[in-house]
Structures are given as structure tokens and as C-alpha cells.
Amino acid sequence: MREAGQKGADVADHSQAYTLLAGQLADGGLDVEAIKRALKAQRVETPSWGYSDSGTRFKTFPWPGAARDVREKLADAAMVHKLTGTCPSVALHIPWDMVDDWAELKAYGESLGVHIGAINPNLFQDEVYRLGSVCHHDPAVRRRAIEHMLECVEIAGVTGSTLLSLWFADGTNYAGQDSLSERKHRLLESLREVYAAMPAEMRMLIEYKFFEPAFYQTDLPDWGTAYALALKLGPQAQVLVDTGHHAQGTNIEQIVAFLLDEGKLGGFHFNARKYADDDLIVGTVNPFELFLIYNELVAASEAARDVAYMIDQSHNIEPKVEAMVQSVLNVQMAYAHALVVDRRALAERQAAGDVLGAHRVLTDAFETDVRPLLAQVRAEMGLHPDPIAALKESGYEQKVAAERGTATGVGGGFPTT
Numbered sequence: 001m002r003e004a005g006q007k008g009a010d011v012a013d014h015s016q017a018y019t020l021l022a023g024q025l026a027d028g029g030l031d032v033e034a035i036k037r038a039l040k041a042q043r044v045e046t047p048s049w050g051y052s053d054s055g056t057r058f059k060t061f062p063w064p065g066a067a068r069d070v071r072e073k074l075a076d077a078a079m080v081h082k083l084t085g086t087c088p089s090v091a092l093h094i095p096w097d098m099v100d101d102w103a104e105l106k107a108y109g110e111s112l113g114v115h116i117g118a119i120n121p122n123l124f125q126d127e128v129y130r131l132g133s134v135c136h137h138d139p140a141v142r143r144r145a146i147e148h149m150l151e152c153v154e155i156a157g158v159t160g161s162t163l164l165s166l167w168f169a170d171g172t173n174y175a176g177q178d179s180l181s182e183r184k185h186r187l188l189e190s191l192r193e194v195y196a197a198m199p200a201e202m203r204m205l206i207e208y209k210f211f212e213p214a215f216y217q218t219d220l221p222d223w224g225t226a227y228a229l230a231l232k233l234g235p236q237a238q239v240l241v242d243t244g245h246h247a248q249g250t251n252i253e254q255i256v257a258f259l260l261d262e263g264k265l266g267g268f269h270f271n272a273r274k275y276a277d278d279d280l281i282v283g284t285v286n287p288f289e290l291f292l293i294y295n296e297l298v299a300a301s302e303a304a305r306d307v308a309y310m311i312d313q314s315h316n317i318e319p320k321v322e323a324m325v326q327s328v329l330n331v332q333m334a335y336a337h338a339l340v341v342d343r344r345a346l347a348e349r350q351a352a353g354d355v356l357g358a359h360r361v362l363t364d365a366f367e368t369d370v371r372p373l374l375a376q377v378r379a380e381m382g383l384h385p386d387p388i389a390a391l392k393e394s395g396y397e398q399k400v401a402a403e404r405g406t407a408t409g410v411g412g413g414f415p416t417t
């Protein structure tokens with residue numbers, strides 16, 4: 001990553017601070033080498049849809065150099081991985097990313113250093129889905145939704161993906177519009193058919209969202225509903241927690257702790273929210289919440305081994321590649337803070353019934369400046385210690401803006417590709 005002849009000043013800048021921090025952490029009984037190993041092994045999947053033009057219901061603002069097709073999305077994702085060393089896989093959305101030759105796309109991604117990650121079927125943009133997909137009253141519509149998911153299972157098979165990631169826009173807007181219990185039966189019946197078609201190594205991740213686009217009732221509104229379905233379906237079905245899909249004040253880390261303990265936490269969609277499902281850069285609104293989520297993951301240790309960490313964001317007014325890099329840095333920051341929690345002291349304070357002492361163990365970790373630690377980890381991985389600076393220095397954004405230009409004629413709505 002570092003240009004030949006580039007001065008080592010940025011490494012020197014953090015090395016003194018790192019030496020001091022490493023000494024403090026070791027004095028506190030932490031294994032700094034183990035913490036660095038964990039940070040180097042961290043993986044975060046980026047979404048193809050985060051690299052193309054997107055917008056709100058009101059307007060899509062075209063971004064210079066935004067990816068126009070799936071190959072360009074993979075190229076942008078590969079750049080994010082090159083800068084961070086953390087993002088070797090890319091989630092795809094079908095049919096937005098549909099191609100004729102999946103083997104060719106897979107090989108193209110691998111030539112760039114990335115592979116295909118979770119496959120996300122689209123069950124909300126076709127005309128027939130006006131009243132829902134898998135919960136629709138018409139069996140023909142449900143059949144179409146099921147066939148699309150089965151197609152995605154096949155795509156996952158040929159692309160080497162082991163994750164089928166499901167989110168349904170199903171719900172109703174008015175009391176009495178449909179039978180709530182019948183919709184539940186239709187949902188389970190549809191998922192059972194898809195589950196049965198999955199190979200043994202594949203996992204079905206079931207995402208929930210408490211409202212939107214329907215406003216009276218949502219068929220999969222919360223983690224409990226997703227958990228109940230996953231239990232009925234079997235061990236290959238798990239819950240996906242999208243951090244933006246909860247009511248205000250929901251204790252997400254408690255949901256995470258519960259699902260981890262039950263072996264039913266399949267993965268995350270990271271983003272930040274202030275009001276609704278804002279899909280903003282993770283860690284920008286409430287970094288403490290993200291830290292507390294990672295605190296549960298670190299505490300769970302081996303039970304969190306197979307959790308899939310994915311970003312689900314659309315950047316509408318900010319530079320897309322830079323926004324994705326920033327998202328990854330924020331997730332790394334949360335993980336680093338969780339890794340420096342003194343778990344022995346925490347357990348002691350908890351056992352002593354020391355309410356504020358236990359709380360301060362967490363806040364001490366959260367207030368630790370782990371930036372020199374992360375810079376050191378990057379330097380040891382052969383990366384620039386400051387990935388944002390590396391992106392700016394690379395000229396990548398100018399290069400793709402010149403090559404791809406700026407889309408014209410994009411209107412409102414999401415997405416444009």
C-alpha cells in the first residue's frame with residue numbers, strides 16, 4: 001500500500017503513542033499481541049448497493065464516479081479492502097447485480113482480491129409485490145417470491161457464497177387489510193421451502209424491521225419473530241440484526257447477548273440511525289451503542305465465531321468510497337474498544353455488586369484512545385496507518401470520476417441501478 005520512497009513520518013507519528021498505550025494495556029493485564037491478532041482477523045463485508053447512486057424518496061443525487069454496474073461495484077469494494085485489509089467480501093443484491101455469467105464475475109472479483117458474500121434477494125420492487133411477497137394472499141405471488149429465493153440459493157452456490165440474507169417488505173397499512181395469522185402461516189410455509197433447498201453449508205439469515213414500508217403491521221417486526229421462525233426452520237436459519245431496524249431506545253446489545261447465547265445470531269447489518277432506518281455511516285450517531293454491541297461479541301468469545309458482519313448503508317450526499325472506508329474504521333474502533341475492556345475487573349465488580357465500579361470498567365475502555373493501536377495494527381499489516389489519507393493520496397476517486405462520469409437523468413427513489 002505504501003508508495004516506494006514515501007516518508008515514514010505517519011508511522012513514526014503513532015509509534016510513540018502506541019508504545020505508551022501498549023505499556024498501559026499490558027500493565028492492566030491485557031495481552032496486547034492477542035488484541036492485535038484479533039484486530040487483524042476482523043472481517044466486515046461491504047454491500048454492492050453502497051457504491052452506486054442512491055437517494056431518498058425525494059431525490060437521487062448522482063455522485064461523480066459512482067459505480068454503474070456490478071463490476072465497478074466490485075472494483076470499489078476491492079479498493080476499500082486494499083485500504084483497510086478488512087473487507088474481502090461483497091454482498092450482492094439480486095436482480096440489481098444480476099449477470100449472465102456468475103463464474104466470470106466470481107473470477108473477476110477474485111482478480112481484484114474480493115469474493116462474493118451474502119446474496120440478498122429483492123422481494124419488494126416488482127409490481128406484483130404491492131401487497132407483499134411471501135405473505136401475499138395470492139399463492140401465485142408467493143410462488144414467484146419463493147422461486148426468486150430459490151434462484152438466489154443457486155446463485156450463492158455458483159458464486160461460493162454461504163449466506164442467503166432475507167429481508168421482507170411485507171406488511172399492511174390498515175387494520176383488517178389481511179389476516180395476521182394467515183400471513184404468519186404463509187411466511188413460514190414459504191421459508192420452509194427455501195430452507196429445504198439450501199445446501200448444508202449455507203445459512204439463512206432472517207432480518208427484521210419494526211416498521212416501513214408498511215405502517216400498520218409488519219410481518220417480521222422484531223428479533224423475537226425472526227428467532228421463532230429460525231427455531232422452527234432449523235439450525236441453518238439464524239437472525240440478522242440490522243442496527244437501524246429498532247424502535248428508539250431499544251437495547252440492541254441485549255438482543256445480541258440473547259441471540260449469541262442461543263446460537264441464533266447469524267449476522268449484522270451495520271448502519272446508524274437517528275430517526276428511522278437512516279442507513280447512515282455506522283458509529284456516527286451513537287458510537288457507545290456500537291461499542292456495547294461489540295462488548296457482547298467479545299464477551300461471547302467462541303460463540304460469536306460464525307457471526308457475519310456486514311454493512312448495509314446507502315450514501316446519498318457523501319463520497320461513496322470514503323464513506324465506506326469511514327464505516328469500516330468506525331467498526332474497527334468499536335471492536336478495539338471492546339477488546340481493551342478489563343474483563344476480569346468487570347467480573348469482579350459485577351460479583352461485588354459494585355454498580356458504578358462495573359460501569360466504569362466499560363467507560364474506561366470506551367474512553368481509551370485506541371487510535372495508535374489501530375495504526376500499529378495497520379502498519380503491521382502493510383497498510384497505511386490512516387486509510388482515509390491513503391485514499392486521498394491514491395487519487396482513486398478522481399480516477400473513477402473521470403472514467404465513469406456522473407449519471408444524468410436520475411430522479412427520485414432508490415435505487416437507480
Ligand SMILES: [Mn+2]
Nearest residue numbers: 207242269312
Ligand atoms: Mn439491512
